[in-house]
Amino acid sequence: MDDIANKCAGLRLSKREESEVDLTPPMAEMRYVLAGKFCTKRRVSLELMARVLKSVWRTKKNFEVCDMGEKKVLFQFKDEKDLDRVLLLSPWSFNKYLVVLHKLGEGEAVNKLKFCRASFWVQIHGLPTMSQTRGAGLRIGGILGVVEKVDVDEKGFRLGGYFCIRVSMDITQPLCRGRLVHIGRSLLTWVDFKYERLPIFCYWCGKVDHDERDCI
Known part of the structure; x- marks a missing residue:
């Protein structure tokens, strides 16, 4: 263990590795995204789920659905008011199982969210x-x-x-x-x-x- 620690302590980034990449999006590229998790171990049909939620959420503009695996989904809205309204009227369920929603902020990764x-x-x-x-x-x-x-x-x-x-x-x-x-x-x-x-x-x-x- 000490040998590994000593070797890691001597690691240094090269000039190419230490150069930073700016990923700050322009305002025009900002997206309105909800991350969701289905509180069930049953199989969730992405197509059926999207069709059902679109009918009950009744958003003014359409939204896209992206499967992230492990019962986690991203909902990308075109209008922030639609997103806020969906959050305001929560909780929501699918097949009577709770859908936990989280408004995705800048710098957040879905696999790091606890959905608790x-x-x-x-x-x-x-x-x-x-x-x-x-x-x-x-x-x-x-x-x-x-x-x-x-x-x-x-x-x-x-x-x-x-x-x-x-x-x-x-x-x-x-x-x-x-x-x-x-x-x-x-x-x-x-x-x-x-x-x-x-x-x-x-x-x-x-x-x-x-x-x-x-x-x-």
């Missing part, structure tokens, strides 16, 4: 009506992940049987079914979480990145 986060709208049931506030949504949502939005009115309240928060969650962790919360100094109550548009998930461990047939 997805955003869900979560209904919070069981809170007293007057406790359905923006602050309550932020505090409760903070145990689930990163709160992106709390569905309240301009005064910061939501009147109704429940209220919703949008949360970016780590999908490698089990779904949380609810939480005990303190109301005031003495009242302790249980609130239920109901996930909107929840895809197939594992009933054994509660994770959404596989089903029970693939659970270890």
Whole structure:
């Protein structure tokens, strides 16, 4: 091991190797790309998947699909508004399995992405009506992940049987079914979480990145 380390320490780049190549694209060449991963070990038909997603996404302009292998796909959009709308309306599923989407940034490589986060709208049931506030949504949502939005009115309240928060969650962790919360100094109550548009998930461990047939 020491011999290998000593040999590597003596390596030097040649003048041709150390010259840099500028790959910064001009603005006109910028592309709007979503990287996606299908949370299933089943075979995914690229042609069928593209046809289904084009029908449900209903983008104003067309987009191209590129298979990257290992259930990973690139979606190249012609209009950034189409891309942003698809992200905003997520989560999406194909054959009832979750499709994790990530907006590809400059310098990112698909094979380096972990695809471990997805955003869900979560209904919070069981809170007293007057406790359905923006602050309550932020505090409760903070145990689930990163709160992106709390569905309240301009005064910061939501009147109704429940209220919703949008949360970016780590999908490698089990779904949380609810939480005990303190109301005031003495009242302790249980609130239920109901996930909107929840895809197939594992009933054994509660994770959404596989089903029970693939659970270890």
